[in-house]
């Protein structure tokens with residue numbers, strides 16, 4: 374039995390056997406052979422298995438994430454059947470009398486190098502496709518397992534160094550009972566996605582991959598952040614009990630699904646949800662969400678081989694807006710960069726991706742990409758209650774430029790005779806400290822703020838949100854953060870605007886009374902946090918908490934803030 378402590382990233386308890394998700398060793402030796410026909414047959418067998426796997430993954434992705442995401446696998450399937458790739462591999466095997474591994478690898482690399490350096494974006498995308506699919510074919514030639522989370526068909530807990538957002542998107546909830554990783558924090562995007570998929574997760578354990586043998590039993594406690602490898606029978610029984618208690622609690626919370634979110638005195642605050650895809654909307658409504666406070670549109674752009682078209686985007690945005698009816702839907706424009714990459718844009722590697730070329734910085738330069746998204750959003754606006762916000766704004770100039778482009782696209786659409794809503798609010802994320810400090814100046818020009826604490830905390834504390842080694846500095850309750858948040862809310866209210874929060878802090882049990890005290894208007898969180906938050910808010914007196922505001926803001930440390938909140942919540 375081994376106990377590890379990590380960061381509780383998605384609540385719930387999982388007990389199942391370990392499935393190790395790791396990159397396979399694809400090294401091979403080049404061999405001279407004398408029966409090329411046999412090698413060609415091995416090649417075709419490997420191609421056939423790869424094709425049938427990709428068909429299954431495509432089908433699975435279509436069902437869970439929709440057609441657009443499944444498209445990348447259609448592109449991969451095309452590569453595997455393309456005679457212009459397969460024939461040269463066969464020729465090489467025959468002409469040079471080499472084994473299938475060498476024929477595949479050398480031919481694929483030749484095409485990848487050729488396509489990668491072309492000016493044409495389409496050809497560069499093909500290089501990425503060839504790279505992806507040949508890895509799978511190679512694994513089959515070498516008889517090594519190629520891990521495919523989408524193809525898992527028994528109950529497991531995934532153990533990995535890290536999970537990319539696209540790995541996470543492939544997880545099938547029916548079989549994947551939980552996951553645990555060496556690296557990552559509560560606000561890394563795989564953790565955020567685990568919460569929308571309602572899969573228990575513990576991240577940042579530092580060394581679960583070196584401690585958890587394949588197929589051994591493992592417990593992941595996503596409520597407290599514990600991971601137990603090869604537990605005793607007694608521990609298994611204890612955790613089964615905890616699992617049942619958690620299910621029981623969920624039933625209690627569910628009773629508030631259609632109730633309003635009110636404080637003890639009956640003051641209403643809005644509880645909205647964060648989503649990544651239109652498929653997440655069901656979870657929002659099932660958990661009693663009063664709106665969507667953050668639609669992370671970048672997932673539309675990820676796990677694909679090319680940019681989504683205006684029509685594809687229009688479909689996704691309209692679907693969400695229609696499903697939400699008259700409830701507000703805050704859509705954030707593309708926030709790519711940081712831990713969210715787009716292979717097909719071929720962006721240069723950066724020393725500090727979280728401080729680099731991302732989000733609005735990229736959109737203002739690549740306004741061809743930005744304008745397509747804005748047009749799709751503006752056209753979809755007639756289907757519901759749309760609000761648009763820009764991510765990673767650092768300066769007022771950036772906000773003005775983004776807004777000007779939006780206005781231009783709106784005017785163009787109107788001139789083309791297209792219908793666009795006249796009541797779209799346009800706001801911004803406050804996630805860079807510079808904007809929180811001078812929120813008063815911004816408040817005059819925006820319709821609303823949404824505070825992105827996931828980034829605001831990492832930039833204010835200079836502590837990478839993905840790095841578990843500095844996670845002790847990633848302090849949501851640090852008085853520096855609370856004072857910045859207060860500044861933003863006060864600035865908004867002084868200008869008659871509203872302030873929401875869409876960072877993970879908005880759904881945090883300790884933070885909720887503090888945010889109520891600071892006067893936050895809208896709390897947007899993972900859908901699964903909504904009902905526990907509603908339950909909690911009904912016990913809190915807003916009046917009392919407002920009276921604690923000055924004391925909270927003048928505390929010296931995060932621990933002092935936490936102690937104060939615990940004392941006040943327990944004394945009720």
Ligand code: PEP
Nearest residue numbers: 804825826827828875876
């Ligand atoms: C944030 O930074 O708080 C936020 C909500 O955006 P993301 O987590 O997508 O960076």
Ligand code: MG
Nearest residue numbers: 804825827828
């Ligand atoms: Mg952010």
